[in-house]
Amino acid sequence: MLIFELDGYEAQRAYISAKGNSWLYGNILLGGVPGILVDWLSGAHVRLEPTEIDIELVPDPKTNAE
Numbered sequence: 001m002l003i004f005e006l007d008g009y010e011a012q013r014a015y016i017s018a019k020g021n022s023w024l025y026g027n028i029l030l031g032g033v034p035g036i037l038v039d040w041l042s043g044a045h046v047r048l049e050p051t052e053i054d055i056e057l058v059p060d061p062k063t064n065a066e
Contacts, residue, residue, distance in 0.1 A: 002053070009057040016053075018046045 002014045024045045027035030039045045 004055050004057070006057055008060055008063045010060045012055045012057060014053045014055060016048050016050070018048055021045055021047045 002016065004012045004014070021039070021044060024036070024039055027039055
């Protein structure tokens, strides 16, 4: 989970999940151990979703009222 905070605005949250990358199976079949190791060590064996996050900051009424 990511939390975006800015003074005078309400905090906004975005959720990110890690899922297995299907290319890892291609490396098992075609690349063998070196391909698997490179993907595992570089972090390419997982993909993050969503790939883009669009956050709109909303003014905090408690802060703006003062």
